[in-house]
Amino acid sequence: MSEFLDLIDEQIEQLKNDNKYAERKILGSAQDTWAELDGKKKLILGCTNYLGLANDPDIKQYVKEIIDSFGCGTSSGPRIIGVTSLHRQLEQDLAKFTGQEDALLFNSAFLANVAAMTAFTGKEDIILSDELNHASIVDGARLSSARVQVYPHCDMKALENYLHQYQDCRQRMIVSDGVFSMDGDIVPLPDMVELAKKYHAVVVIDDAHATGVVGPGGKGTPALFNLENEVDILVGTLGKAIGGAAGGFIAGKQQVIDYLFQFGRPYRFTNTLPPTVIAVGIASLRKLQESPKILEQLWENAHYLKSGLSKLGYQIHPSQTPIVPVMIHDDTACLKLGQQLYEEGVFVQPYIYPVVPRGTARIRVILSAAHTREDLDYALSAFERLGRANGLI
Ligand SMILES: Cc1ncc(COP(=O)(O)O)c(C=O)c1O
Known part of the structure; x- marks a missing residue:
């Protein structure tokens, strides 16, 4: 038994040394464009709530009715x-x-x-x-x-x-x-x-x-x-x-x-x-x-954020969808930017090797139709401030 636990400890230690140990966040509210993560409100730009329906009032009402009948x-x-x-x-x-x-x-x-x-x-x-x-x-x-x-x-x-x-x-x-x-x-x-x-x-x-x-x-x-x-x-x-x-x-x-x-x-x-x-x-x-407008809004949001980040000087991998890979390349710089954005209230997901090929570390931003222009400007200003402070743009 102790050999089993020793082996686990060794591998967890290795993850921590490599800066790859994942902490689980606790969501204290519904998943929406803004949500409470680890006790603080964050702008959610790293999830796949593409159509913004995860906390939709009409859908929630329908679900309430269904639980009574089924x-x-x-x-x-x-x-x-x-x-x-x-x-x-x-x-x-x-x-x-x-x-x-x-x-x-x-x-x-x-x-x-x-x-x-x-x-x-x-x-x-x-x-x-x-x-x-x-x-x-x-x-x-x-x-x-x-x-x-x-x-x-x-x-x-x-x-x-x-x-x-x-x-x-x-x-x-x-x-x-x-x-x-x-x-x-x-x-x-x-x-x-x-x-x-x-x-x-x-x-x-x-x-x-x-x-x-x-x-x-x-x-x-x-x-x-x-x-x-x-x-x-x-x-x-x-x-x-x-x-x-x-x-x-x-x-x-x-x-x-x-x-x-x-x-x-x-x-x-x-x-x-x-x-x-x-x-x-x-x-x-x-x-x-x-409501076809929802989809239009998603794509409009994607174009707005992609072009805003490009104008700031970030390299955006040529995505054809509302997934926006902001290329940082260096693993350490990518993890650092992800953490700093989080501290500034913007939740995005940094990805490093082995999830993505070596040298292609990126912050993956994912848009939702529910993001407002204000939300996106909030994110852009955080990306600008931190990008400059870290010499990334
Ligand atoms: C391409 C792809 N396929 C499958 C899945 C798994 O989807 P699910 O969460 O429904 O298991 C994911 C989820 O991240 C995905 O990105």
Whole structure:
């Protein structure tokens, strides 16, 4: 036992020495544009509350009504008691919204990715994965019995070489984030789909940062390129733009969804999301579709902050989305700026190696439609003051 604890202590000590020990913050209020973090009010610029719906009064009212009619939860998994009519409604709403035939809800997009990687592949297959894919894709691929080949970020030439090399595998599954969470860039889906057709490959797109954000009406990356029919498996989350509560989904053709219900272990062997969480998804999707101005505001905010930071002299990684990577490069300087911004009332997230490649440390700013011009000016003035004080701009 003591050897076990000694090993843990050693590794924690190492993290602390490397300045990589994470402290958990305590949220003392609802998650909103301003929230109480560790007892102090902070401007929230580091979360994925893209549409600003996480504390929306209409959605909260709907959730209150739902708890009276559907209770707290189903007390068992979806393969035992089934799901509520509310769950089924959200699946159908999500399928319609993303332009797919049907959808299946998972407890998180993490689990949805694990299901996508493990249920459809075996040892005769190859998974081709972008080097900047999310950890849940990486882990899903590891948990599958397929071979895994990582290709350089968005490099379609390299992808083609691998597709050619693995022609003899039973199946080739290409998997990519739709929007890459650290860089904010978008998958070159038209080229990928063309390759998939040429080499008879399956296309899996993880739209966690795209659903509700990218494409016409926020319908995601397949809709952005008018390629809804060419994506075999579309993964999304209900923990970001669509309500910010929790949950994930897979949308696709009817057979894909039926198959997942039969074989998706992360679906079968866990409890069902509570109706209150499902209600957040239903109400958020409805709100987005009824109020297109929300999405316009999100993009307007993104442009305003990006251009404001650039004018100050910060280098902004060329993001195509409301994710704004402010490049600091040096790990220590990045952590220091993140901490100073926090002390000045601006919550942003610094990312250093190994979460991002060496030498690309950055502050990731994420906009919300709910940010006001005043909020953004407050952030810009903190970035200006601290950037100058630290010799970064
Ligand atoms: C690209 C991507 N996929 C999947 C996930 C996991 O989503 P969830 O929180 O629903 O598990 C995230 C969350 O950060 C993500 O950024």
